[in-house]
Amino acid sequence: MPDLRLMKGNEAIAAAAIRCGCDAYFGYPITPQSEVMETLMDMRPWETTGMVVLQAESEIASINMVYGAASAGKRAMTSSSSPGVSLMAEGLSYLAGAELPCLVVNVSRGGPGLGTIQPSQADYFMATKGGGHGDFHLIVLAPASVQEMYDFVPLAFDLAFTYRNPAMILADGVIGQMMEKVELRPPRPRPTDEEMQKSVGSWAVTGKRNRRRNIITSVELDPAVHEKFNQKLQAKYAEIQEKEARYEELLCSDAQYLIVAYGISARIGQKAVELLRSEGVKAGLFRPITLYPFPAKSLAARARQLKGILCVELSAGQMVEDVRLSVESALPVAHFGRNGGIIHSPNEVAEAMKKLKTNCE
Amino acid sequence: MKEEIIIAGFGGQGVLSMGKILAYSGVMQGQEVTWMPSYGPEMRGGTANVTVILSRDRISSPIIHEFDTAIILNQQSLDKFEGAVKRGGLLLYDPNGITAPPARADVRVCRVAATEEAAKMGNAKIFNMIVLGAFLKVKPIVQLENVVKGLQKSLPERAHKLIPMNEQAILRGMEIVEG
Numbered sequence: 001m002p003d004l005r006l007m008k009g010n011e012a013i014a015a016a017a018i019r020c021g022c023d024a025y026f027g028y029p030i031t032p033q034s035e036v037m038e039t040l041m042d043m044r045p046w047e048t049t050g051m052v053v054l055q056a057e058s059e060i061a062s063i064n065m066v067y068g069a070a071s072a073g074k075r076a077m078t079s080s081s082s083p084g085v086s087l088m089a090e091g092l093s094y095l096a097g098a099e100l101p102c103l104v105v106n107v108s109r110g111g112p113g114l115g116t117i118q119p120s121q122a123d124y125f126m127a128t129k130g131g132g133h134g135d136f137h138l139i140v141l142a143p144a145s146v147q148e149m150y151d152f153v154p155l156a157f158d159l160a161f162t163y164r165n166p167a168m169i170l171a172d173g174v175i176g177q178m179m180e181k182v183e184l185r186p187p188r189p190r191p192t193d194e195e196m197q198k199s200v201g202s203w204a205v206t207g208k209r210n211r212r213r214n215i216i217t218s219v220e221l222d223p224a225v226h227e228k229f230n231q232k233l234q235a236k237y238a239e240i241q242e243k244e245a246r247y248e249e250l251l252c253s254d255a256q257y258l259i260v261a262y263g264i265s266a267r268i269g270q271k272a273v274e275l276l277r278s279e280g281v282k283a284g285l286f287r288p289i290t291l292y293p294f295p296a297k298s299l300a301a302r303a304r305q306l307k308g309i310l311c312v313e314l315s316a317g318q319m320v321e322d323v324r325l326s327v328e329s330a331l332p333v334a335h336f337g338r339n340g341g342i343i344h345s346p347n348e349v350a351e352a353m354k355k356l357k358t359n360c361e
Numbered sequence: 362m363k364e365e366i367i368i369a370g371f372g373g374q375g376v377l378s379m380g381k382i383l384a385y386s387g388v389m390q391g392q393e394v395t396w397m398p399s400y401g402p403e404m405r406g407g408t409a410n411v412t413v414i415l416s417r418d419r420i421s422s423p424i425i426h427e428f429d430t431a432i433i434l435n436q437q438s439l440d441k442f443e444g445a446v447k448r449g450g451l452l453l454y455d456p457n458g459i460t461a462p463p464a465r466a467d468v469r470v471c472r473v474a475a476t477e478e479a480a481k482m483g484n485a486k487i488f489n490m491i492v493l494g495a496f497l498k499v500k501p502i503v504q505l506e507n508v509v510k511g512l513q514k515s516l517p518e519r520a521h522k523l524i525p526m527n528e529q530a531i532l533r534g535m536e537i538v539e540g
Contacts, residue, residue, distance in 0.1 A: 004388050004389075005388075005514070006381065006384050006385045006388050006394065006396070006511075006514075006515065174397065174423065174424065177397070177398060178395055178396060178397040178398075178423050179381065179384060179394075179395070179396035179397075180393075180394060180395050180396070180420075180423075181387075181388045181393060181394055264423075264424075267420075267421055267422045267423060267424075268421075268422045268424065270421035270422065271421035271422035271425075273421075274421060343424055345424070345426050346421075346422050346425070347426070
């Protein structure tokens with residue numbers, strides 16, 4: 001019998017972190033994700049698994065504590081919301097430059113600036129195109145349900161450690177605040193010192209013992225060496241793009257018109273597809289699960305049978321650029337979005353699709 | 362089976378926790394559920410509302426604008442959501458503080474004097490469970506035993522002694538609902 005709970009998305013992040021063997025959480029409160037740290041403090045994992053939970057003095061401190069713990073080969077994470085993640089930009093670049101695995105959760109809200117505490121998806125560019133200086137990428141997962149908030153925590157850690165690269169869960173205020181049924185997966189214990197030595201001993205600063213010294217740094221002043229390092233990073237991103245793109249398709253096999261959406265917009269898009277199908281429009285939903293790597297090849301393959309694509313986001317149009325690049329102008333791609341914390345209704349999404357359909361005919 | 366519900370009233374009336382208990386009952390009954398609160402400044406001392414969906418199948422949008430049932434606990438919420446009940450749906454309200462009762466003829470309108478009944482029972486806090494009982498009498502979408510199981514899962518151990526009192530309040534709500 002599965003262990004079923006009713007949980008908020010933010011609570012699911014916390015529960016999953018403890019149960020998947022996370023070593024340390026460092027964070028600073030901000031709406032709409034404060035329940036992540038509240039839940040961790042309430043569950044007191046330092047008394048059970050030995051996981052460290054610490055409220056830092058700022059987001060900048062949090063991300064640098066993550067850097068420190070990750071350098072030591074630990075499974076470290078932080079969480080925040082949009083303005084707080086902006087403060088972490090420097091740290092993210094250093095983590096990527098030092099090839100350190102970690103998890104950063106962004107339960108995003110409306111911007112720019114202090115903006116609003118209401119949900120938004122306007123951090124797509126920040127999450128997928130850098131979010132800091134230099135040529136780097138985060139591995140970005142976009143949950144669309146509370147179960148995925150739970151499941152993507154161990155997945156993000158696994159990907160981060162496989163590729164020695166920071167991973168991000170990019171959620172939104174709705175997914176963070178709503179409650180759904182969650183199946184708690186069997187717990188994974190925290191790695192022992194011996195297990196850690198075996199898995200990360202080749203690079204992490206775990207105590208030198210009888211091997212050569214490991215150095216964690218992102219500085220390299222010799223241009224020739226630094227170019228080689230950048231090429232190595234790019235080869236890693238190419239491998240990630242090749243192997244790790246994830247997506248879900250709903251009602252796509254006979255679709256002529258496709259909604260492309262992630263996170264809460266995908267849930268609203270699914271309802272819009274139901275409405276459109278009831279009116280005889282052959283609509284389907286394509287939901288990127290990884291935003292980086294973007295599932296470009298799969299979308300391009302699906303696009304061959306389509307007449308038009310509507311990209312639905314809680315932004316002024318960010319992912320739509322990747323959608324257009326994927327299909328290379330082979331068909332009309334429109335964008336429908338709301339801003340500032342307003343959430344689109346399934347009806348208005350369906351109306352936007354009908355308008356696109358009229359333009360395509 | 363799919364039931365889309367809005368519960369709306371003042372902050373502090375137990376609107377969100379009633380929704381949570383209903384959603385947890387759905388989980389215990391093997392249903393898919395979503396619980397989506399209004400969050401933000403309006404919750405602090407103003408109106409609070411929560412959308413609860415229970416369904417046999419995977420739920421698409423947790424955010425909806427038409428409801429099978431509206432459970433209304435103050436006049437502001439009645440003004441806001443009376444028009445959002447689907448034709449043939451249910452509007453359940455507590456007449457306490459209602460100055461302009463619902464006027465729609467194309468929905469089923471039910472009343473539960475839960476504020477008054479909670480006062481009679483000597484415990485204002487069980488108000489929301491009386492309302493929940495009234496709803497489950499009109500639309501028995503979850504069984505009482507699953508509501509109790511949901512309470513056991515959602516309440517901390519130290520509060521389990523309060524479960525029989527909550528169960529009694531639910532049963533009372535089932536008795537006094539009208540319409």
